[in-house]
Amino acid sequence: AGLSRSARGEMELCGRSVADLISSEAKTPVFVMDVADFRARARAYKTAFDKAFGSGRSQVHYAGKAFLTLELARIAAKEGLGLDTASAGELTLAIASGCDPKLIGLHGNGKSEDLLHHAVTAGIGRIIVDSLAEIERLQRVLDGLPQAAKIPVMVRITTGVHAGGHEFIATAHEDQKFGLSLLGGASEGLSPEHQNWTGRYNIASNDSPAMVAVKLILADERLDLAGLHSHIGSQILDFEGFKAAAKKVLEFRAEIERKTGYLVDELDLGGGYGVAYTPASEPGPNPEEVAQGLYQTVQEVCNELDEPMPFVSVEPGRSLVASTMITLYRVLNIKDQPVGTREDGSIIYRRYVAVDGGMSDNIRPALYEADYTAALANRVSEAPLVAARVVGSHCESGDIVVHNVALPSDLDEGDILAVPMVGAYGWSMSSNYNWFTRLGVLGVDQGSQDSDGTPVTKWLLEPETVDSMLAHFDPA
Numbered sequence: 001a002g003l004s005r006s007a008r009g010e011m012e013l014c015g016r017s018v019a020d021l022i023s024s025e026a027k028t029p030v031f032v033m034d035v036a037d038f039r040a041r042a043r044a045y046k047t048a049f050d051k052a053f054g055s056g057r058s059q060v061h062y063a064g065k066a067f068l069t070l071e072l073a074r075i076a077a078k079e080g081l082g083l084d085t086a087s088a089g090e091l092t093l094a095i096a097s098g099c100d101p102k103l104i105g106l107h108g109n110g111k112s113e114d115l116l117h118h119a120v121t122a123g124i125g126r127i128i129v130d131s132l133a134e135i136e137r138l139q140r141v142l143d144g145l146p147q148a149a150k151i152p153v154m155v156r157i158t159t160g161v162h163a164g165g166h167e168f169i170a171t172a173h174e175d176q177k178f179g180l181s182l183l184g185g186a187s188e189g190l191s192p193e194h195q196n197w198t199g200r201y202n203i204a205s206n207d208s209p210a211m212v213a214v215k216l217i218l219a220d221e222r223l224d225l226a227g228l229h230s231h232i233g234s235q236i237l238d239f240e241g242f243k244a245a246a247k248k249v250l251e252f253r254a255e256i257e258r259k260t261g262y263l264v265d266e267l268d269l270g271g272g273y274g275v276a277y278t279p280a281s282e283p284g285p286n287p288e289e290v291a292q293g294l295y296q297t298v299q300e301v302c303n304e305l306d307e308p309m310p311f312v313s314v315e316p317g318r319s320l321v322a323s324t325m326i327t328l329y330r331v332l333n334i335k336d337q338p339v340g341t342r343e344d345g346s347i348i349y350r351r352y353v354a355v356d357g358g359m360s361d362n363i364r365p366a367l368y369e370a371d372y373t374a375a376l377a378n379r380v381s382e383a384p385l386v387a388a389r390v391v392g393s394h395c396e397s398g399d400i401v402v403h404n405v406a407l408p409s410d411l412d413e414g415d416i417l418a419v420p421m422v423g424a425y426g427w428s429m430s431s432n433y434n435w436f437t438r439l440g441v442l443g444v445d446q447g448s449q450d451s452d453g454t455p456v457t458k459w460l461l462e463p464e465t466v467d468s469m470l471a472h473f474d475p476a
């Protein structure tokens with residue numbers, strides 16, 4: 001985000017004093033988003049892919065699960081990005097944003113008949129199927145609808161590539177719930193569901209689940225096998241996994257062509273590009289590196305296999321939005337907790353700084369042991385720094401905001417702390433634990449300024465209130 005310090009050392013976001021935002025426009029805790037940063041990142045991705053692949057031969061989709069609002073969906077669309085959705089809610093939002101349905105995709109390993117019906121009738125650009133049962137479900141939905149244009153579907157492939165930060169966000173190794181495997185065949189004791197398919201459609205007994213899916217789709221003239229999809233995980237810093245996955249999918253594409261004569265045009269290589277959460281952490285690849293890296297890999301493998309270049313798409317979420325938001329918290333309490341004894345008998349203390357939010361607005365430290373940093377935002381302090389742990393005010397000890405950060409020793413109740421890099425999977429994974437209200441997201445937009453040159457602020461999401469929660473949840 002456009003975070004900086006004024007000449008006097010005060011923290012500013014896009015030239016607006018953070019202390020001033022808190023006193024005049026918002027209460028803590030609150031997310032503040034640098035909207036122009038998001039716009040610039042969307043544009044950088046689009047430009048980099050157009051440049052690497054040639055115009056019209058690639059498409060970047062924003063993975064809305066990272067953070068999505070109507071305004072953001074519109075900005076992404078305006079910058080030429082598609083929208084990747086993964087639930088009924090995200091799909092409904094994407095459609096409501098008014099962006100071209102052809103640029104909307106739908107993911108998910110548990111799509112209901114209702115959801116598929118919604119996707120089909122809205123005419124979205126691609127449904128990424130995740131299981132054989134889903135194909136059958138989609139066919140049932142189509143049975144009940146008048147014959148219309150072919151429905152574009154992609155098959156999500158499990159490439160067997162293990163990548164990503166934390167086990168919960170790695171998605172392409174074999175033993176996890178997503179995708180259709182390239183391993184095994186019906187003869188190797190796959191599920192009765194698979195046996196059922198092979199019997200019905202005369203599919204070879206050694207076909208993998210992915211190949212069975214492809215054949216099922218090709219056998220139904222209402223469906224268009226638009227592409228193959230691979231998403232290997234998230235917060236990935238090393239590019240090797242993307243190369244390995246692209247190779248697997250391209251080999252599978254060639255196998256499909258050999259076995260069926262059908263050449264799949266599009267390859268979606270998913271998202272997953274990592275970001276640096278703290279100043280000490282390794283930076284992730286920038287859009288140029290992603291686009292160039294993927295282009296090179298895909299081209300090399302295509303040459304090796306003597307296959308034509310596919311249309312390539314990607315679905316970054318985190319790398320588009322993580323850096324665009326900060327959280328502002330107010331310090332509620334500071335406690336020096338005796339945590340042990342040294343050999344000489346002296347006590348070891350850890351400073352716990354409690355703030356007015358926590359795991360309900362950022363579950364990532366508790367769920368993935370994710371690292372963040374924090375800084376004093378409302379004033380300048382010359383005091384020496386002391387190691388501290390920033391914690392939330394929820395009823396559990398795992399409620400950590402920042403595991404370890406150096407903060408001024410004169411930090412006091414009432415001070416404001418800013419936590420950067422919270423734009424991805426922060427608000428979007430927030431909860432009402434302990435009846436905390438979900439935070440508002442205040443957008444500061446350098447791209448549109450007042451007559452005196454001040455960047456415009458507006459709520460991208462209004463803060464929830466306990467009253468609004470009571471009104472919503474109380475059936476009476």
Ligand code: LLP
Binds near residue numbers: 084107233425
């Ligand atoms: N495409 C698919 C099919 C995905 O499942 C995901 C993320 C993305 C794209 C976007 O990945 P990204 O570029 O954001 O890494 N809650 C976790 C991350 C879960 C990612 C789920 N899928 C976290 O906070 O780290």
